[in-house]
Amino acid sequence: MTLLQTKPAQSAVVEVQAEAAFESRLTTEPEAGASYRQYIRKVPIIRESESCLDVLNMFAKDPSIPCVIYCNEEDRPSGLIMRDVFYQRMMGRFSVDLYYTRPAFRFADHHPMKIDMSERVGSLLQMALERPDSKFYDCVLLTDGDRLAGVLTVRDLMRLSSGLQAEAEEKRELILQESYRHTHNIQSSLTEVREAAAKTSSECKQMREWSHTGKEKLELVRTSYLGLVDDMTKREGQASELVQNASRISSITGMITELANQSSLLAMNASIEAAHAGEHGRGFQVVAVEVQSLAKQTRKLSGDISELLQHIERLAADTAEGAVSSLREIQSCESHVSEGSQMFHEMETTVHEIEISGNRVYQLAEETVQRVERVKLELAGMSNSDVSTT
Structure with a gap:
């Protein structure tokens, strides 16, 4: 099987950098109060010394002021005077005589909704929506610690909510785009996994075929080896039998030599007796000489045969010893042949299991x-629906 080492392309590096920037954009905590700053309104602050007439003059001087805030001696916001509510209170028939000279803070709402700028925007909007109807249109006081930072009107809250929703939609669009890109990358990776699994399965199949072929060839070697062991065993027996037969023939040639010696002795005696017989023993003398010559030749041939048999016996003994040594050496290889056959069997089994796993990986990757x-199609459909809606 082939393991491919790939060098990351420049596009992959760009994608990684873009992903890091996206993650940073989503996870970076905004500065405390940053979500409110563009919507905060600055309004006048009054003390205990300002009268109702002073407040009316403030409203009249600047019609855009929605309210004024009463701050106590510690400079903490402690009351809220809404323009419309204050006007209604001061427009009565006897209001000029009753209220104009009185301190304005006495007419303030001393339990206004106060939110610290560190509060999440979602929590602020939720609390603002849960206010009772009598205070629903009142301004919300934003504080920075214990100090007044400004106020938010209902319009400001609506703009803040709209901006928050737009920001959420933007993040959602970014998430959809990133999700689409990630799914595309995942699909590409899975495609590579599927191709690698298919290649692995193909190579495993080929390796299994090679293992099976190697196993069959090794089995043929083992069969030939067993035949060779049997043949070597037979030849060892034949060599031993040949040594034994050569020993017997040597003993027979010894007997022939003994008979030749006796024949030579008899021929010599016959020659002596023929010489004593004189003219009548001359023919027998010739026969005796021939018998003695034949005995001599027989003795010579017997010696030659004995020497040849001794040489054959030595060769047969060497052959038998070599056969025994070769047989032992061949028998010592039997364990290696058996181990090789077992290894091929295990390799074939293992490769088959890997092939099954590769096929399973391929199927899972395909699914x-x-x-x-x-x-991807669903994400693309969601993104297109968002575009059409906007």
């Missing part, structure tokens, strides 16, 4: 690619 493709 996952199809699911990711459906997810």
Whole structure:
């Protein structure tokens, strides 16, 4: 099987950098109060010394002021005077005589809604919506610690909510885009996994075929080896039998030599007796000489045969010893042949299991690619629906 080492492309590096920037954009905590700063309104602050007439003059001087805030001696916001509510209170028939000279803070709402700037925007909007109807249109006081930072009107809250929703939609669009990109990358990776699994399965199949072929060839070697062991065993027996037969023949040649010696002795005696017989023993003398010559030749041939048999016996003994040594050496290889056959069997089994796993990985990768493709289509549909809606 082939392991491929790939060098990351420049596009991959750019994607990683873009992903890091996206994660940073989503996870970076905004500065405390940053969400409110563009919506905060600055309004006048009054003390205990300002009268109702002073407040009316403030409202008249600047019609855009929605309210004024009463701050106590510690400079903490302690009351809220809304323009419309204050006007209604001061427009009565006897209001000029009753209220104009009185301190304005006495007519303030001393339990206004106060939110610290560190509070999350979602929590602020939730609390503002949960106010009773009598205070629903009152300004919300924003504080920075114990100090007044400004106020938010209902319009400001609506703009803040709209901006928050737009920001959420932007993040959602970014998430959809990033999700689409991630699913595309996942699909590409799964496609590579699927191709690698298919290649692995193909190579495993080929390796299994090679293992099976190697196992069969090794089995043929083992069969030939067993035949060779049997043949070597037979030849060892034949060599031993040949040594024994050569020993017997040597003993027979010894007997022939003994008979030749006796024949030579008899021929010599016959020659002596023929010489004593004179003219009548001359023919027998010739026979005796021939018998003695034949005995001599027989003795010579017997010696030659004995020497040849001794040489054959030595060769047969060497052959038998070599056969025994070769047989032992060949028998010592039997364990290696058996181990090799077992290894091929285990390799074939293991490769088959890897092939099954590779096929399973291929099927899972194929199914996952199809699911990711459906997810991509759904993400693309969501993104297109958002565009059409906007």
